[in-house]
Amino acid sequence: MIGRWHGLVIDCPDPRALAEFYEKLLGMVRVQDEPDWVVIGDAPDRPGVAFARVKTWRPPAWPGESAHMHFDVRVDDREAAGEKVLALGARRLEGGGETFDVYADPAGHPFCLVAW
Incomplete structure (x- = not known):
């Protein structure tokens, strides 16, 4: 190490x-x-x-520019968690899938809400 x-x-x-x-x-x-x-x-x-x-x-222009790294935040209920992060100032971004949704924090950094 x-x-x-x-x-x-x-x-x-x-x-x-x-x-x-x-x-x-x-x-x-x-x-x-x-x-x-x-x-x-x-x-x-x-x-x-x-x-x-x-x-x-300058925030990355999602999805055309890579953010190079982002947070994956595990949640129990993606829809409920999505409403809460929007209320905190996040915004929904294009993309996502069966187990995750993509958002931007107030400064524009992408992050994902993930549920299994």
């Missing part, structure tokens, strides 16, 4: 706003909060998700 996973960093125009969206989506808490850098997770000493301010942020 070379190292340990510390976190995933997501570029965005407003770290605090996007962190709030993912706190509600994933049930995490804010463990670090600065104007240009916010981290959410289970606890300060465990890996988390960080949000970094990028002034020139």
